[in-house]
Amino acid sequence: MFIVLEGIDGTGKSTQVQLLADWFVQQGREVVTSREPTDGPWGKRLRESAATGRATAEEELELFLRDRRQHVEELISPSLAAGKVMILDRYYFSTMAYQGSRGLDIDEIRRKNEAFAPLPDHLFILDLDVDLALQRIGGRGDTANEFEKRGALQKCREIFLSLRTEPFAQLIDASVPMENVHEQIKSALAERR
């Protein structure tokens, strides 16, 4: 089973990935969790750019594609082939949202990704007001980085919302307490099984 959690920064994706992984482990399932950008060479370069200055949108897209190709080949596809539950914190829907918000063609981004990246079985879009998301980032002790500007996040949120009509997608209200968000995700999984 391939599950992806998406949403703008601060919506609670990492928190929910951990809660969901623990829940699957309690059911006796083997679980692999990961995130994008990854901790591989391309992902590290991308994370550094959040502090040191962003590349152009085209260069950024190229780096995310390289990072993801390696991720799919080395971790995602082998884990799915082994029958494990793969839970991802961000995937190519983030590229559609973030690099799309910088003016790149969203359909073209999708096409380039779907040429090599498997579709998820479940895409959970954690939706939250941008100001609340920024407050949560602040509450975590972080100052917003170059990817986390208000106007850009608003555009990203709109693009994520436009993805809710995908057959594998489910919109999740991320404004409620974390246990309640977890319940929404588990109910959606139970309904679609």
Ligand SMILES: Nc1ncnc2c1ncn2[C@@H]1O[C@H](COP(=O)(O)OP(=O)(O)OP(=O)(O)O)[C@@H](O)[C@H]1O
């Ligand atoms: N439902 C919730 N209600 C209130 N606070 C929450 C909730 N979920 C997570 N948080 C808190 O909000 C902060 C951001 O959560 P988290 O790091 O999981 O978000 P994220 O979407 O993974 O962020 P990023 O994309 O920036 O890595 C953390 O301090 C976390 O404890």
Ligand SMILES: Cc1cn([C@H]2C[C@H](O)[C@@H](COP(=O)(O)O)O2)c(=O)[nH]c1=O
């Ligand atoms: C996968 C992906 C990510 N981003 C951006 C979104 C975030 O602001 C940063 C780092 O992610 P984190 O979850 O806060 O650790 O990367 C992007 O612009 N495009 C992508 O494809």
